[in-house]
Amino acid sequence: MTGADKIAVLGAGSWGTTFAKVMADTGREITLWARRRDVAEEIAETRCNGAYLPGVRLPDSLRSTSDPRLALDGAGTVVLAVPSQTLRHNLTAWRGLLHPDATLVSLAKGVELGTLKRMSEVVVDVTGVPEDHVAVVSGPNLAKEIAEEQPTATVIACRDHDRAVALQQACTTGYFRPYTITDVIGxxxxxxxxxxxxxxxxxxxxxxxxxxxxxxxxxxxxxxxxxxxxxxxxxxxxxxxxxxxxxxxxxxxxxxxxxxxxxxxxxxxxxxxxxxxxxxxxxxxxxxxxxxxxxxxxxxxxxxxxxxxxxxxxxxxxxxxxxxxxxxxxxxxxxx
The missing domain is CATH 1.10.1040.10 (N-(1-d-carboxylethyl)-l-norvaline Dehydrogenase; domain 2)
Known part of the structure; x- marks a missing residue:
C-alpha cells in the first residue's frame, strides 16, 4: 500500500462513516460504500449522513456510492465496516472485486457465530488472502466523539508491520492517533x-x-x-x-x-x-x-x-x- 492508493470503506454506519472521514482528513482518496442508495446520495449531495452520524459535516473530498464495483475499482486498501455477523455474507459478494495485493482492514468487533472465528480469520477464510494482508483496528472508538474531532488514540494490528505502518500513516490526524502492534489475536x-x-x-x-x-x-x-x-x-x-x-x-x-x-x-x-x-x-x-x-x-x-x-x-x-x-x-x- 502506498500513500497515493485509493481507499474504499465498505459500510456507511456511524463507525464506517467516521473512519472514512478520518482518512479523508489526511488527504487520501476515499470512496465510501453505503448499502442504501439514499444514504450514498445524501452524503454526495449534502455532505452529511443524517441516519448514522447526524450533525457532522463530511469532507468535500469524500466520495460515496451504493455500487461496490465503483468503490473497489483500483482500491489498494479496503476497509470492512459492516457488522461482524454479516461480514462473511458481504465479503463473499465482494471478493471477486478485490485487488489481489490489497490490504483488507476489519473495523468489526465480534466473533462469528457457528464458526467461532475472529473477523480476520473470516476475511482469510472467504478471500484466501495471506494472513499478513489483513489488519484490524480497535481501541476506544466511540464514533460520534471521533467524528467531532475529539482527541483519541487507537490500535492497528497486522502481522505485516509495514502494512500496519502504511495504514497508520493513512489515518493519522491532529485528533486521531493510531499505534501499531502485530498481535492481531489480542x-x-x-x-x-x-x-x-x-x-x-x-x-x-x-x-x-x-x-x-x-x-x-x-x-x-x-x-x-x-x-x-x-x-x-x-x-x-x-x-x-x-x-x-x-x-x-x-x-x-x-x-x-x-x-x-x-x-x-x-x-x-x-x-x-x-x-x-x-x-x-x-x-x-x-x-x-x-x-x-x-x-x-x-x-x-x-x-x-x-x-x-x-x-x-x-x-x-x-x-x-x-x-x-x-x-x-x-x-x-x-x-x-
Whole structure:
C-alpha cells in the first residue's frame, strides 16, 4: 500500500462513516460504500449522513456510492465496516472485486457465530488472502466523539508491520492517533470481549448499582478476556493497552456505547425488542457475540462467568434481577 492508493470503506454506519472521514482528513482518496442508495446520495449531495452520524459535516473530498464495483475499482486498501455477523455474507459478494495485493482492514468487533472465528480469520477464510494482508483496528472508538474531532488514540494490528505502518500513516490526524502492534489475536479479542462486558455494566447500571460494581465488572471482565486471550496465544500486554483496557473503559462507561445502553435498558426491565429500538435499530454487537465468545471459552476450557451471565440473560430467557448477584458472585479465591 502506498500513500497515493485509493481507499474504499465498505459500510456507511456511524463507525464506517467516521473512519472514512478520518482518512479523508489526511488527504487520501476515499470512496465510501453505503448499502442504501439514499444514504450514498445524501452524503454526495449534502455532505452529511443524517441516519448514522447526524450533525457532522463530511469532507468535500469524500466520495460515496451504493455500487461496490465503483468503490473497489483500483482500491489498494479496503476497509470492512459492516457488522461482524454479516461480514462473511458481504465479503463473499465482494471478493471477486478485490485487488489481489490489497490490504483488507476489519473495523468489526465480534466473533462469528457457528464458526467461532475472529473477523480476520473470516476475511482469510472467504478471500484466501495471506494472513499478513489483513489488519484490524480497535481501541476506544466511540464514533460520534471521533467524528467531532475529539482527541483519541487507537490500535492497528497486522502481522505485516509495514502494512500496519502504511495504514497508520493513512489515518493519522491532529485528533486521531493510531499505534501499531502485530498481535492481531489480542486486538480482536479485546474488541469483541469488551462489548459483552459493556452489556454487563449497562445491566448493572440499569439495576441501580454504582461505581464500585461497575469498576468490579470492568476489572474482572478484563481478566476473563485476558484468560481467553492467553489460551488463544495473544500477548497479555495487549489487554493493558488501548485495544484492551482503553476500549473497555470507553464502552463500559459512555452513554454513547450501544452495548452499554442496550444493557441498561434490560436492567431497567425492558424487553430485548425494546432495548433494540432504544439504540436506533443499530447493532449492539455484544448481544450476538456473547454466545460465540462463550462457546469459544468452553472449547478452550476458559472460565468467563460474566460472559456466561450476559448470554443467559440475552438468549436463555433468564431473569436479570434473579441473576444480578451472579454478575460478580463467584467463590472466594486469590485474585491471581
Amino acid at each position: 486486538c480482536e479479542l479485546g474488541g469483541a470481549g469488551k462489548n459483552v462486558i459493556a452489556l454487563s455494566c449497562g445491566m448493572a447500571d440499569g439495576l441501580g448499582f454504582g461505581a464500585n460494581t461497575l469498576a468490579t465488572l470492568m476489572t474482572r471482565g478484563l481478566a476473563e478476556i485476558g484468560r481467553l486471550g492467553a489460551a488463544l496465544g495473544a500477548d497479555p500486554m495487549t489487554f493493558a493497552g488501548l485495544a484492551g483496557l482503553g476500549d473497555l473503559v470507553a464502552s463500559c462507561s459512555s452513554p454513547l456505547s450501544r452495548n452499554r445502553t442496550f444493557g441498561a435498558r434490560l436492567g431497567r426491565g425492558e424487553t430485548m425488542a425494546q432495548a433494540q429500538a432504544a439504540v436506533g435499530g443499530q447493532v449492539a454487537e455484544g448481544v450476538k457475540s456473547c454466545s460465540s465468545i462463550r462457546e469459544l471459552a468452553v472449547r478452550h476450557g476458559v472460565e468467563m462467568p460474566i460472559t456466561e451471565v450476559v448470554h443467559r440473560v440475552c438468549h436463555d430467557g433468564f431473569d436479570l434481577h434473579e441473576m444480578a448477584g451472579q454478575l460478580i458472585g463467584r467463590k472466594t479465591k486469590p485474585e491471581r
